Amino acid sequence: MNRQPLTVMIVEDDELAAKIYEQFIHKVDGYRVVASAQTGKQALELLNVFTPDLILLDVYLPDMNGIELLWEIRRRHRGIDFIMITAANDTETVSEAIRGGAFSYTIKPIIVEKFISVLERFAAARQQLSTNRVVEQHEVDSLFRNDRKAAAPETAAKKMLPKGIDKHTLRLVREKLLQESASINADELAERVGTSHSTVRRYLEYLVTNNELEIDMIYGSIGRPERRYKRKQH
Template identity: 60%
Template sequence: MSKQFIQVMIIEDDETAAKIYEKFTQKVEGFQVVATTSSGKQALELFNVFTPDLILLDVFLPDMKGTDLLWEIRKKFRGVDVIMITAANDVDTVREAIRGGAFSYLMKPIMLDKFLETLEQYKEARTKLFSLKTVQQDDVNSFFGIKNREEPILGEDKTGTLPKGIDKHTLKKIRQQMKETAVSTNADELAKIIGASHSTVRRYLEYLVSNNELEVEIMYGTIGRPERRYRRK
């Protein structure tokens, strides 16, 4: 099966800026710039033959304001995502971009690191939305750019020390993997994913059960001991 790219349309009347966005977007794995246009009218004409996954949209276009074009796109193509790239720093424009459902708003002059980071964040959010069947509040927070508050860990003392045999980095890794796992898993399956031993993973899973973060499902087979499978509550 061929690789599925995120297809991008760039709407920018500054030819130099458009070429820069195209060059660096192509450098990010999984993205493919399919079309570039310099006006709102041309963009709407292109939509008759091609619907992108993502638009990089300037606000100051020669024939219309980018936020007005955003609403025109929303009327017919709700499945298209938009990242605004603009010199506009007035509150009204930012407010319209938020109301129009823009994924992000990058202000010129664009910092390359921020540009690439935003594309990676978009790709991660898109991948997660297509792979998950249900979401937790932390997932929703990440989609809306809300930073998740660190939950206190049961078993820590006042200095933040974890119980003996529980390392905070390994714990974070296992927590994250369980958050991304939609179905139940056992210690062997999780150990293969994170590259740890069965006994280590089992210890951390049981610790999370004791913290009331996971629940255990006992599976009875015909041979051997019952299997313990873990899942988020």
């Protein structure tokens, strides 16, 4: 018997970012986006009509802090879970998100593979809790482990960036690539990032070796083939 899809509300004031999250969610089986809100007030009004299983929540909203919204929704709707997606990286905000019971906390710009992995783990946890009446200690440990084990390889990777690859520039390049639905060449991306062709090319090639991008070779009638880059589809 097919399970009912997990329903998702996106609370994000950046309309483009919300659409990108929705595209990524569609890559994961068992999810359905039912609404988007750009303010805390809109989110609370929508919750008067229906109750989603999961809310993807930003901290920086135009009318209220996302953590305050989390606690307000917690008071009204105990059965909703949260995944935080935000640029807020201060320890106070992260601590409050943990106290509020957020399932995961992702600092922008998001990495597609990590985002999809979080959704898959959330779905697995929901399934486990809905089908089992009791759980063993190792299963409880797995549920409460959440992102800690998954975060370790990523942290190690950041510390081991090759020479010439700066983490801040890398984050910017990834952010710009997330906004592209089609392939892009180094010149086009250099214009968006605001740096040189050679610098962007170095970062693009690094992302290829890191298995985040793939290359399209466009062969014209004259000259060298054009090297275009696009995100890998998972």
